[in-house]
Structure formats: structure tokens, C-alpha cells
Amino acid sequence: MAQQAVIGVTGLGVMGRNLARNFARHGYAVAVHNRTPTKTKALMEEFGHEGDFIPAETPQEFVASLARPRKMVIMVQAGASTDAVIDEYAPLLEPGDILIDGGNAHFADTRRREQALRERGIHFVGVGISGGEQGALEGPSIMPGGSPEAYESLGPILEDIAAKVDGVPCCTYVGPDGAGHFVKMVHNGIEYADMQLIAEAYDLLRKASGMAPGEIAETFRTWNEGRLGSYLIEITADVLSHVDKATGKPFVDIVLDQAEQKGTGRWTVQAALDLGVPVTGIAEATFARSLSGHVDMRGAARGLAGPSGGGLGSSFADAVEQALYASKVVAYAQGFNEIQAGSAEYGWNIDLGAMATIWRGGCIIRAKFLDRIREAYETDPATPTLLTDARFAAEVGDAQDAWRDVAVTATRSGIPAPGFASSLAYYDGLRADRLPAALIQAQRDFFGAHTYRRTDREGVFHTQWELDDRPEARTDA
Numbered sequence: 001m002a003q004q005a006v007i008g009v010t011g012l013g014v015m016g017r018n019l020a021r022n023f024a025r026h027g028y029a030v031a032v033h034n035r036t037p038t039k040t041k042a043l044m045e046e047f048g049h050e051g052d053f054i055p056a057e058t059p060q061e062f063v064a065s066l067a068r069p070r071k072m073v074i075m076v077q078a079g080a081s082t083d084a085v086i087d088e089y090a091p092l093l094e095p096g097d098i099l100i101d102g103g104n105a106h107f108a109d110t111r112r113r114e115q116a117l118r119e120r121g122i123h124f125v126g127v128g129i130s131g132g133e134q135g136a137l138e139g140p141s142i143m144p145g146g147s148p149e150a151y152e153s154l155g156p157i158l159e160d161i162a163a164k165v166d167g168v169p170c171c172t173y174v175g176p177d178g179a180g181h182f183v184k185m186v187h188n189g190i191e192y193a194d195m196q197l198i199a200e201a202y203d204l205l206r207k208a209s210g211m212a213p214g215e216i217a218e219t220f221r222t223w224n225e226g227r228l229g230s231y232l233i234e235i236t237a238d239v240l241s242h243v244d245k246a247t248g249k250p251f252v253d254i255v256l257d258q259a260e261q262k263g264t265g266r267w268t269v270q271a272a273l274d275l276g277v278p279v280t281g282i283a284e285a286t287f288a289r290s291l292s293g294h295v296d297m298r299g300a301a302r303g304l305a306g307p308s309g310g311g312l313g314s315s316f317a318d319a320v321e322q323a324l325y326a327s328k329v330v331a332y333a334q335g336f337n338e339i340q341a342g343s344a345e346y347g348w349n350i351d352l353g354a355m356a357t358i359w360r361g362g363c364i365i366r367a368k369f370l371d372r373i374r375e376a377y378e379t380d381p382a383t384p385t386l387l388t389d390a391r392f393a394a395e396v397g398d399a400q401d402a403w404r405d406v407a408v409t410a411t412r413s414g415i416p417a418p419g420f421a422s423s424l425a426y427y428d429g430l431r432a433d434r435l436p437a438a439l440i441q442a443q444r445d446f447f448g449a450h451t452y453r454r455t456d457r458e459g460v461f462h463t464q465w466e467l468d469d470r471p472e473a474r475t476d477a
């Protein structure tokens, strides 16, 4: 009888290929399969010598090569692709087999899939895997959810290939059905906040202290020796000291400052809203990425007034009135943008000016101010944001010095004013010429090969960070 694999991996993309190699490097005979066989062949040619791989061309061949109870990992995109692969494999499996989803699935999907497969006697294990491309190969952090029974046989293998700290594996049974993917989702939400905070720290040092990226890299290296010591701080220093070969400029300056996301930050915020948990930092980080990508709004807002350097000049009450007015304009601008986006997404063709008109009386937010919103949309129905309407721009421009003073006073006095502070950050985010979203994109490319776009050329790029000479390689993505 042909040799049987202890575990199998289908989906040999960035993550799957490295995970399979990790199993093989730990001495497990590993079955490998990919929808497009060229990836399986490439894996065998490049890394076949690393261990015991059993390549398969078809799902049937793949399943037949697995020792019972079968353990197979699916490493494909979350969502429809994962469902398609499960539908393809479930009929080939038997009760007691363990189907493992290592992708970034939404925990609610994992709960649904686990229940459906449980009814057929198949263990479905939703596993959160963190550590990106390199982690998958050298030892990721693994968050498995599913039945304790499945973990009994699967757990030791996962613990074996996981990262170890002080000899302790970075893998443990998390809980039933969607628990593993839930914890991975929140992990990613925290990652969003961590990256945003680092980006803000960089931006402050650059713009407020005038430090160059190379100098900031040194500061980050120093911080990495202390209580901030972490992977993200370490790679930020690497990113900031990296010079773009093509232009000789600091790499962070040639990266387009529009941060992308794959949705786990958004899911964390959505789940937190459902659970009633105030994850304000994670939400701000998620929205900061979203703001950075709104090219039209940012383009229109670029000329809006910035700080004049003047003092308060009037009573504190007057300053608070100005902060209140300016923050209120932001709230309405955001709300109308949401209606605009919903209207476009669902084909509702909503007349925004008419919405302002019908809110002028009767409803709770009725206000004189709504006439102005109606007028703004009459002047330009496609205005990207109310903040760039000439009248609002002038008024908020006049108010913004006082608004800043109020935010500073609130901060100094320890009085929480999240509405004023976050509205002001939104205003400044929109009018910023460059956002530190460029650093976030560079970090994402560094740890997840997520690619980036450049300020000076069209296309999608990936830097091979692990190589010493780090050539820029254009991807086909």
C-alpha cells in the first residue's frame, strides 16, 4: 500500500504552501493539492526535498492519500471559495474525518459550516492562523476552534508546528465551533489598532518634530529594546530605514497612502457593535484605513483650512460653541456620505437634498442647519463631502482653531470628548496631503505580502523583504 499522509493541505497559495512545508519540516507526511496543478508542481520542484510530500492532482487522489481519520486543511480565500471547496470535499470524507479551515473565515460562517458538517459526522475545525507568510513556514500562532474530540488528535500536530515561546506552543484549544475564528478576528482588530497607533506615532515624529524616516527608524529601534518591543515596531523600523532603489527616496514616501483591508477589522467592529463592546480604538483604526482610500473626498478636502496658530481669542464658551458646530458638520457630512454610499450600493437613487428637507421639521434632528445642507446638495448633488461645500468649508475653517483648543483643553483636563476629538481627527485626515496610511501599506506588504501601489507608477508591487538586497518585484496581482 502506498504511503499515507498524516495531514493534507489543499490551496497552495502564499499561506497553504508554507504551512505544508512547515508540516513536512516537522516530519509529517503531508498530502498537497491545489486547484491549479502548476502550484503543486512548483512546490514539489522547489521544496520537495524538505520532507515527505505526497502530491495529488485531484481531490479524490488527495483524499485517498490521507490516513484515517483524515485530517485536511483548506487554505483558500474566505467566503465563497471556502464553501466551494467544502462542498467539493465533504462528499469524499467519512464520519470521524477532520476538515480544517485555516483561512480567515468569519466566525458566523464557521458556526454554520460546523453545524452542517457535524450533522454528517464530520468534524469541522475553524482555525485562526496568524503570522503571515513567514509565520506559516516557521511557526505561526494557531487558534483552533471545534470539537474537543477533534482537537485530541489534531491538537498535538498543530502544537508541534506552532511558534514556541519559552518552550510553550503558541497554540491551544480555543472553544467550540466559531471560537477560533472569533479570536483570530479580534486579534486582527487589535492588529489594526496597533498599526494605526504606530503610524500616528511616525506621522507625529515626522510632521511635528521634522524627523526624517531614517531617524524615526532609529527611534523605533530604540523603542523596540524597551517596553514597546514587538514584531510590528521592529518591522516598522525596517520599513522606515528602507530606501527605494528606483528613486533613492525613503521607501515610505513612494508608497501610495491608501491603506487597504481584507475585512477582519471591520468584522471586529461589527461584532463589537452587536455585543455592545466599545472598541473605539479598533473602530478608529478601521475607519482611518477607510478614510485614506476615499480619494475623491480627500482630493476635494485638500485645500481646507488648517491651524492658523492663533490663540483662543474669545471666551471658552464661544470656543465650545465653535467646536460643537464644526463637529456637528462632520457628523452630518459622515451621515450623508453613508446614505450616499448605501444609495449607490443598493441602487436607491436617494435625493440627499430632499432628505435634508424632510428632516427640517418633526424629527429629532430638526435644525435650521438642514436648510444649508439642502442648499449644498442643490449646488452640487455629487459633492464628495459636505465639508467641502463653500459655506461649510468657510465656517468650519473659521471654527477650527477654537475646535483644536477645546480638544486640547478636554485632553489636558482629563475630560473625555471623543466626539469632538474624533471629528477633528476626521477633518484633519481628509485635508491631509499625505497620510501615514503609506506606512500601514508597507507594513502589510512586509508581513503578509499584501502588495502596495506607488505614488510614481501605475501597477501593484511587492518588495521581497526577506532578501538582503530587497529588489522591487512587480507582481501580476
Ligand code: NAP
Residues within 6 Å of the ligand: 011, 012, 013, 014, 015, 016, 034, 035, 036, 039, 075, 076, 077, 078, 080, 081, 082, 084, 085, 102, 103, 104, 105, 129, 130, 131, 132, 133, 447, 448, 449
Ligand atoms: P492566495 O495566495 O491568494 O491563495 C489562494 C489559494 O486558494 C490558491 O491556492 C487558489 O487556487 C485557492 N482557491 C481559491 N479559490 C478556490 C476555489 N474556489 N477552489 C479551489 N481552490 C481555490 O491566499 P493566501 O494569502 O494563501 O490566503 C489563504 C487564506 O489564508 C485566506 O483565507 C487568508 O485570509 C488567510 N490568511 C492569509 C494570511 C496572509 O498573511 N496572507 C495570514 C493569515 C491568514 P488557484 O491557485 O487554483 O487559484
